[in-house]
Amino acid sequence: MAEAANLVLRFSKMHGAGNDFVVVDLRDGSAPPSPALAARLADRHTGVGCDQILTIEAPHSEGSLASYRIWNADGSSAQQCGNGARCVAAWLVRSGVATSATFNIDSPAGTHAVQDLGGGQFSVVMGVPDFEPAQVPLMGFAREREEYQLPLQGETVRFGAVSLGNPHAVIEVGLVDAAPVDRMGPLLQQHASFPDSVNVGFAQVVDSGHARLRVYERGVGETLACGSGACAAAVVLMQRGRLAHDARISLRGGELRIQWEGAGQPIVMSGPTAHVFEGEWSA
Incomplete structure (x- = not known):
């Protein structure tokens, strides 16, 4: 071009x-x-x-x-x-x-x-999610964890991490509307533990079949929807037993359906x- x-x-x-x-x-x-x-x-x-x-x-x-x-x-x-x-x-x-x-x-x-x-x-x-820290990439952690912790401006942020071909951090919150998306998103993206930056999702579990999500994307900022971010949030929450393996993810711009049968299996996203x-x- x-x-x-x-x-x-x-x-x-x-x-x-x-x-x-x-x-x-x-x-x-x-x-x-x-x-x-x-x-x-x-x-x-x-x-x-x-x-x-x-x-x-x-x-x-x-x-x-x-x-x-x-x-x-x-x-x-x-x-x-x-x-x-x-x-x-x-x-x-x-x-x-x-x-x-x-x-x-x-x-x-x-x-x-x-x-x-x-x-x-x-x-x-969408492919098989990879939870290995080196593949995200997430530096400073030798093995996969259900939840990671990092110090961030005087507080500790807890998150899950996964690669879907691009890096994602998923923070579970009580109320997604009040999540510190514009503050925490850039701070995590700039953290040395994420050498390629990261897409940061803020997820609220509504019930076992439904979660709400906001995503602060690399190179864009907060978007009305993020498909790979919805997949990332779903599989992190599914792995924790917080969501069923067929769930709705509601974003500000619409709703996606995420299906994942578990470790080693591909994610199917519909929307x-x-x-x-x-x-x-x-x-």
Whole structure:
């Protein structure tokens, strides 16, 4: 995606449970956006505005319809995006590339099986969660723990940690509406124990089949929804016995269903997608 003068960029604006995206078709081999161009495109005042940019590209795996990459609002790249995966799937259906209800797509984190559930709803197999600290990565801990503790500005923060191809810390709170998202999120992201930063989730268990969640994402800040964050919160709480293995996760922008059978098994995430508009943006 060259940054030549008078560049006209065609895109689709989409969202999944309020987590919004600018989707760009690069299957012709065009170059992806530079960090500076991605940040300009994502700016909500002078660009199109989005949480992330999704570039749809040629598949990496035999049998996959396409691959996609993720660019955060600050121009940095990401390895995984659950809501983005569903929007890519919906884009492929809407464009006529996907002609059956089940198909595969490739992300930077691997290959994902997708099912079109109808009505704009899609399920995506998100992969097997990895709780090993070195894989998150979470430094300073030699072995996996159900709960970690770190000192943070005079207090102790307790959290679970998991990798879904991107790093997540999950803090269980009594009331998610009162959670210190804007204060604690950046502090944990900047902590030396998270060398690649971290997506920070604040989760409130409502009952065994339902939790509420807010997520402060790397390179974006708090979003209305985070698909991989919902998966992370669900599996951390499921591992603790706090949630059943088929649960609803309510975020500010909508609701996702997370299914996980336990250790060594992949997570299945289901939820909505929406096409907002097609557009052209002049760089």
